[in-house]
Amino acid sequence: MNELISLDQQLLLFLNGLGSSTFDPFWLLVTGKWFWIPFYVILLYLIYKAVPRRKLIFVLIFIAIGIAISDQLASVFKHGIERLRPCHDPLIMEKMRMVICGGQYGFYSAHASSSFFLVSFLTILIGKNYKYLPYILVFWACIVSYSRIYVGVHYPGDVAFGAAVGFLLGGVIANLTKKVVNRN
Secondary structure (H helix, E strand, C coil): HHHHHHHHHHHHHHHHHHHCCCCCCHHHHHHHCCCHHHHHHHHHHHHHHHHHHHHHHHHHHHHHHHHHHHHHHHHHHHHHHHCCCCCHHCCCCCCCCCCCCCEEECCCCCCCCHHHHHHHHHHHHHHHCCHHHHHHHHHHHHHHHHHHHHHHCCCCCHHHHHHHHHHHHHHHHHHHHHHHHHHC
16 A cells, blocks of 8 residues: 555656646646636536436436535545645655645545546436537546646545546436436
8 A cells, every 4th residue: 555655646746746837827727616617608508408408407406416426525535534635745745846735635636526527427418419528528627637636736546536436426327317317
């Protein structure tokens, strides 16, 4: 386990070290909540166009439930495992570029989890309607996830685990949504 933690720390130092103060404002925007609102509006429009009107409310409710579960589950893990964020870890914080720092604990990344939840959920539900949507969503989720490493608030392992949880959760909830929507 110590080897895995050491590898995670080395990977963080490498990826975080690729940054420069010139690009910090960009990555702070990418990691922020408000920057993505136009993208979410576009996704909402695509959902609106792909889902029959009488079933749309169910899809939106399931998206809200899935994101809430994704976020709250990450919080449970953070406080249950209590792995310090890199920016709070005395063994590594002096070696890394500190751009911002979040709460004390960081395992696992709620940003990565919520982003990859949307990737799998929307790909399963409306991906066949839009040829390039799955690729765009994966690219977007990877950018959001990398931003968390860049700014120094998550180890790569936190991001990878969060992405996996979100992806699995999105698949489960998308299939549950399909069952509910097809009944109505």
